[in-house]
Amino acid sequence: xxxxxxxxxxxxxxxxxxxxxxxxxxxxxxxxxxxxxxxxxxxxxxxxxxxxxxxxxxxxxxxxxxxxxxxxxxxxxxxxxxxxxxxxxxxxxxxxxxxxxxxxxxxxxxxxxxxxxxxxxxxxxxxxxxxxxxxxxxxxxxxxxxxxxxxxx
Numbered sequence: 001x002x003x004x005x006x007x008x009x010x011x012x013x014x015x016x017x018x019x020x021x022x023x024x025x026x027x028x029x030x031x032x033x034x035x036x037x038x039x040x041x042x043x044x045x046x047x048x049x050x051x052x053x054x055x056x057x058x059x060x061x062x063x064x065x066x067x068x069x070x071x072x073x074x075x076x077x078x079x080x081x082x083x084x085x086x087x088x089x090x091x092x093x094x095x096x097x098x099x100x101x102x103x104x105x106x107x108x109x110x111x112x113x114x115x116x117x118x119x120x121x122x123x124x125x126x127x128x129x130x131x132x133x134x135x136x137x138x139x140x141x142x143x144x145x146x147x148x149x150x151x152x153x
Contacts, residue, residue: 003150006038008138011113013134015041015083018107020099022051022089023115024116025139031041031115034139035085042083049073054091064093064103067101076109083111090116103133115139 007023012032014021023031035051042049052073062069076082080121082103089095096117102110 004037005034005139006145007139008034008041011038011137012041015111015113017135018103018111019115020103020111020130020134022134022136023113023139024136025115025117026141029139029141031117031139032087035087035113035115041086041095047083048080049085050081051085052087054086054088060091063098063124067098070102081109081111083113085110088116089114100130100133103130 010116011021011023015038019025023034025031037071039051052059054063062072070084073083074082089098092098095114099114103111123135
């Protein structure tokens with residue numbers, strides 16, 4: 001079991017909002033772990049959610065063809081809001097357009113929480129087209145406080 005990261009607790013406060021949540025950080029900083037912690041929170045609150053890892057070449061290929069292909073992977077429940085957790089979003093050819101499409105077309109129906117490595121690379125891909133649509137959380141390795149919590153001190 002992993003310790004609850006401080007950034008996870010911050011993100012929890014924004015789950016009900018409409019903005020896209022982006023987790024950006026270096027490799028091995030814990031972004032995937034944080035996504036799974038958010039998944040646990042959503043499960044506990046009985047929210048509908050899907051987890052998508054874009055390291056899967058089949059999913060990546062399908063979504064690079066068209067964002068609408070997401071519905072070939074996951075059905076859209078018209079009754080309740082769906083949370084979409086996307087790991088490694090930087091692998092998409094145009095992640096900014098992908099996110100903008102879902103925000104603009106499915107606002108209030110799909111809430112996206114995405115992670116990606118290499119802040120410099122992502123900053124180039126996430127341009128102003130997402131202005132006002134996203135909230136970025138930078139993920140770093142464990143803080144000293146988190147380390148002590150992990151050690152039980």
